[in-house]
Amino acid sequence: xxxxxxxxxxxxxxxxxxxxxxxxxxxxxxxxxxxxxxxxxxxxxxxxxxxxxxxxxxxxxxxxxxxxxxxxxxxxxxxxxxxxxxxxxxxxxxxxxxxxxxxxxxxxxxxxxxxxxxxxxxxxxxxxxxxxxxxxxxxxxxxxxxxxxxxxxxxxxxxxxxxxxxxxxxxxxxxxxxxxxxxxxxxxxxxxxxxxxxxxxxxxxxxxxxxxxxxxxxxxxxxxxxxxxxxxxxxxxxxxxxxxxxxxxxxxxxxxxxxxxxxxxxxxxxxxxxxxxxxxxxxxxxxxxxxxxxxxxxxxxxx
Numbered sequence: 331x332x333x334x335x336x337x338x339x340x341x342x343x344x345x346x347x348x349x350x351x352x353x354x355x356x357x358x359x360x361x362x363x364x365x366x367x368x369x370x371x372x373x374x375x376x377x378x379x380x381x382x383x384x385x386x387x388x389x390x391x392x393x394x395x396x397x398x399x400x401x402x403x404x405x406x407x408x409x410x411x412x413x414x415x416x417x418x419x420x421x422x423x424x425x426x427x428x429x430x431x432x433x434x435x436x437x438x439x440x441x442x443x444x445x446x447x448x449x450x451x452x453x454x455x456x457x458x459x460x461x462x463x464x465x466x467x468x469x470x471x472x473x474x475x476x477x478x479x480x481x482x483x484x485x486x487x488x489x490x491x492x493x494x495x496x497x498x499x500x501x502x503x504x505x506x507x508x509x510x511x512x513x514x515x516x517x518x519x520x521x522x523x524x525x526x527x528x529x530x531x532x533x534x535x536x537x538x539x540x541x542x543x544x545x546x547x548x549x550x551x552x553x554x555x556x557x558x559x560x561x562x563x564x565x566x567x568x569x570x571x572x573x574x575x576x577x578x579x580x581x582x583x584x585x586x587x588x589x590x591x592x593x594x595x596x597x598x599x600x601x602x603x604x605x606x607x608x609x610x611x612x613x614x615x616x617x618x619x620x621x622x623x624x625x626x627x628x629x630x631x632x633x
Contacts, residue, residue: 348421349420349421350416350417350418350419350420350421350425350426351417351421351425351426351429353413353416353417353420353426354413354414354417354421354426354429354430355429355432356413357409357410357411357412357413357414357416357417357430358410358429358430358431358432358433358436358581359432359433359436360406360407360409360410360413361406361407361410361430361433361577361580361581362432362433362434362436362437362440362577363403363406363436363440364403364404364405364406364407364409364410365403365407365433365437365568365573365576365577366403366437366440366441366444366573367399367400367402367403367406368399368400368403368404368407368564368565368568368573369403369441369568369572369573369576370399370400370403370444371394371397371398371399371400371401371403372394372400372565372568372569373568373569374397374399375390375393375394375397375400376390376569378393391562391565394565414426414430414527415530415531415534417429418527418530418531418534419531419534422471422592425468425471428464428467428468428471428581428585428586428589429464429468430580430581430584430585431460431461431464431465431581431582431585431617432461432581433577433581434457434460434461434574434577434578434581435457435461437573437574437577438453438457438574440573441572441573441574445572450627452623452626452627453623453624453627455623456578456620456621456623456624456627457574457578457620457624458620459616459617459619459620459623460578460581460582460617460620460621460624461620462616462617462620463582463613463614463615463616463617463618463620464581464582464585464613464617466609466613466616467589467609467610467613467614467617470602470606470609470610470613471589471599471610474599474601474602474603474606480531480532480535480596482545484595484596485532485545485549486545487595488525488528488529488532488549488591488595489545489548489549489552491525491591492525492529492552492556493552495521495522495525496522496555496556496559499518499521499522499559500559502518503518511570511571512567512570512571512575512576513571513575513579513621513622515563515564515566515567515570516563516564516567516571516575516576516578516579516580516583516621517579517583518559518560518563519560519561519563519564519567519576519579519580519584520579520580520582520583520584520586520587521583521584521587522556522557522559522560522563523556523557523560523580523584523587524583524584524585524586524587524588524590524591525552525553525556525587525588525591526553526556526557526560527584527585527588528588528591528592528596529549529550529552529553529556530553532546532549533546533549533550533553536549564576564580567579574624575624578620578621578624579621582617582618582620582621583618583621586614586617586618589610589614593610
């Protein structure tokens with residue numbers, strides 16, 4: 331049977347995978363509202379502290395807990411995570427993870443209303459590139475992706491890559507934190523959250539199988555470390571950039587990393603024909619260019 335036909339047969343024979351799509355979309359709605367409320371809370375804390383952004387300090391982080399808007403936003407983001415993890419339980423990473431891009435559209439509309447600003451033409455084009463690239467990516471993945479059990483050697487590979495990435499980001503932050511801009515924090519958070527999604531899928535799968543051993547424990551530790559570092563980067567990005575820029579980075583870079591792991595390490599696209607692989611690359615490039623376009627031309631970034 332040709333690979334493309336086998337992939338379509340796989341999707342048709344396992345319609346339960348499609349349940350993950352609406353669940354992921356609900357999570358995207360919570361993500362967009364949560365980002366807007368958290369951004370408001372971070373801005374108020376930063377304004378009160380009158381401190382130049384170089385990464386939020388401990389005092390500012392504790393002050394966030396006293397901001398109702400930030401707490402409400404955090405609760406919404408927690409719900410977004412719950413829906414995201416639930417969707418991963420039904421479908422492959424490369425199908426549901428990119429769907430968070432719908433949050434970019436919602437957040438852009440919310441932020442424009444809150445700030446009483448109007449997105450310029452270049453910003454709108456960048457948003458269309460982000461969402462369009464991700465939408466095409468998901469369309470291709472929906473008919474070519476397969477959900478496969480993760481073997482121990484694959485898991486060891488993921489953990490080693492994560493350890494290198496964490497060490498790299500910590501080093502860069504220590505050396506260049508005073509010169510880092512919003513897009514730097516967004517890229518860092520997006521990469522780390524991509525690992526969070528992958529490791530979460532692993533841990534959930536192993537817990538369901540009753541298989542909690544040392545490797546699963548290491549994955550859980552890596553998941554928590556990535557989530558904590560990513561969350562810090564996100565809050566700092568809110569202090570130096572608009573929420574729709576932050577969401578653009580997270581909903582494009584996060585799934586691209588998770589998808590890259592899914593394709594290269596986990597083999598979720600092994601049934602995809604060569605043309606589909608070319609489509610993955612081109613649509614991914616389109617979405618990433620949209621993120622950098624939004625960072626450059628967004629009216630709130632001063633360009």
